[in-house]
Amino acid sequence: MAEATPMIELSGIDVTFKEADRTVSAVKQVDLTVNKGDIYGIVGYSGAGKSTLVRVINQLQLQTNGTVTVNGQRLDQLHGKALRQARTKIGMIFQHFNLMNERTIGDNVRFPLLLGTTLSKQQQLDKVDELLALVGLSDKKNDYPAQLSGGQKQRVAIARALANDPEILISDEATSALDPKTTGSILALLKRLNETLGLTVVLITHEMQAVKAICNRVAVMQSGEIIERGDLLTIFSNPKEQLTQEFIETSTQVDSALANVVSQPRIQQLGVDERLVVLSYAGASTDDPLIAQLYEQFKVTPNILFGNVEILQKTPVGTLGLVLSGTAVDDALAYVKGQGVHVRVIDVPKYRAELANKAAKANRGEGDA
Numbered sequence: 001m002a003e004a005t006p007m008i009e010l011s012g013i014d015v016t017f018k019e020a021d022r023t024v025s026a027v028k029q030v031d032l033t034v035n036k037g038d039i040y041g042i043v044g045y046s047g048a049g050k051s052t053l054v055r056v057i058n059q060l061q062l063q064t065n066g067t068v069t070v071n072g073q074r075l076d077q078l079h080g081k082a083l084r085q086a087r088t089k090i091g092m093i094f095q096h097f098n099l100m101n102e103r104t105i106g107d108n109v110r111f112p113l114l115l116g117t118t119l120s121k122q123q124q125l126d127k128v129d130e131l132l133a134l135v136g137l138s139d140k141k142n143d144y145p146a147q148l149s150g151g152q153k154q155r156v157a158i159a160r161a162l163a164n165d166p167e168i169l170i171s172d173e174a175t176s177a178l179d180p181k182t183t184g185s186i187l188a189l190l191k192r193l194n195e196t197l198g199l200t201v202v203l204i205t206h207e208m209q210a211v212k213a214i215c216n217r218v219a220v221m222q223s224g225e226i227i228e229r230g231d232l233l234t235i236f237s238n239p240k241e242q243l244t245q246e247f248i249e250t251s252t253q254v255d256s257a258l259a260n261v262v263s264q265p266r267i268q269q270l271g272v273d274e275r276l277v278v279l280s281y282a283g284a285s286t287d288d289p290l291i292a293q294l295y296e297q298f299k300v301t302p303n304i305l306f307g308n309v310e311i312l313q314k315t316p317v318g319t320l321g322l323v324l325s326g327t328a329v330d331d332a333l334a335y336v337k338g339q340g341v342h343v344r345v346i347d348v349p350k351y352r353a354e355l356a357n358k359a360a361k362a363n364r365g366e367g368d369a
């Protein structure tokens with residue numbers, strides 16, 4: 001495989017907001033490298049610091065500490081025209097599209113070309129046609145934003161973000177206001193642009209579902225810090241942090257399956273030789289006749305409660321919820337771990353207490369951040 005070339009390098013980034021009565025540390029000591037051609041997902045709940053962090057990349061937000069290098073150039077050392085020039089190579093799209101309602105779709109897309117461009121008027125108009133064709137909206141050129149659906153507006157915003165041939169596209173919750181089907185088509189468009197134009201994409205979201213659909217790498221943010229990061233398959237099949245696990249379980253619906261399972265009286269009364277476990281595995285481990293071996297080698301009987309297999313980056317990633325019974329159950333679990341399978345033993349009373357706690361918080365209207 002070709003060696004990865006860093007496109008974005010953030011090093012030691014802090015962002016501190018000083019307000020009259022308090023100081024907010026929105027980003028704390030973040031190091032992040034995004035390679036050329038990555039679709040890098042940054043996932044976290046509201047208030048985790050995701051938007052602040054990505055706005056540092058194009059210097060719309062200045063860091064309190066740290067350095068920002070984009071395509072080998074130290075952006076934190078640039079000012080004025082040089083910074084504006086460098087920013088044109090970083091496109092950005094937002095949740096609420098930010099289109100100009102009084103201008104046509106064509107004029108919205110042309111807008112960035114009017115600012116300090118070297119293109120003639122005809123070249124600008126040709127470029128607009130090319131960009132609208134790229135996002136599948138050639139027939140909407142003379143319409144106004146109000147005449148378009150949310151998905152179409154986001155396509156216009158993408159076309160506009162690409163006007164100056166950027167190397168990087170930052171997507172800040174760009175699909176959060178869209179329905180699942182439209183979300184899927186916008187994510188597919190981002191993936192196509194990544195593949196055909198070699199565009200590096202940074203995708204901020206609170207939905208692991210979006211990350212799962214197109215990202216090759218992911219970082220999880222909490223309280224201004226990156227608490228876990230890695231390639232998509234590793235993170236999905238072997239999450240280390242509880243928050244990462246939560247995001248994944250929501251996206252695979254393992255959380256609702258588990259909530260259902262732990263509500264059953266039979267599961268609330270597991271014996272000393274019984275364990276409720278969730279196994280996650282990627283790639284080759286999926287093919288191993290693991291379940292059969294549990295019985296053959298350890299005389300442990302598996303009772304399968306739920307299962308899910310998805311294809312991520314052309315690799316099967318599976319999740320299996322089961323109750324294992326047998327005197328050698330802990331030896332069997334150690335064996336399974338040794339096979340590269342992520343094993344999570346669910347402490348049923350504790351899990352039920354956590355669920356009750358979360359439900360009570362939700363009832364009080366408290367967020368996750």
Ligand SMILES: Nc1ncnc2c1ncn2[C@@H]1O[C@H](COP(=O)(O)OP(=O)(O)OP(=O)(O)O)[C@@H](O)[C@H]1O
Pocket residue numbers: 017019024025026044045046047048049050051052053173
């Ligand atoms: N200009 C600002 N002044 C003061 N505090 C700010 C400012 N911008 C962001 N913050 C605070 O910094 C923290 C991180 O906010 P940020 O918007 O980066 O989070 P986020 O993960 O992107 O969440 P969301 O998706 O809700 O925007 C929050 O506590 C927020 O209130």
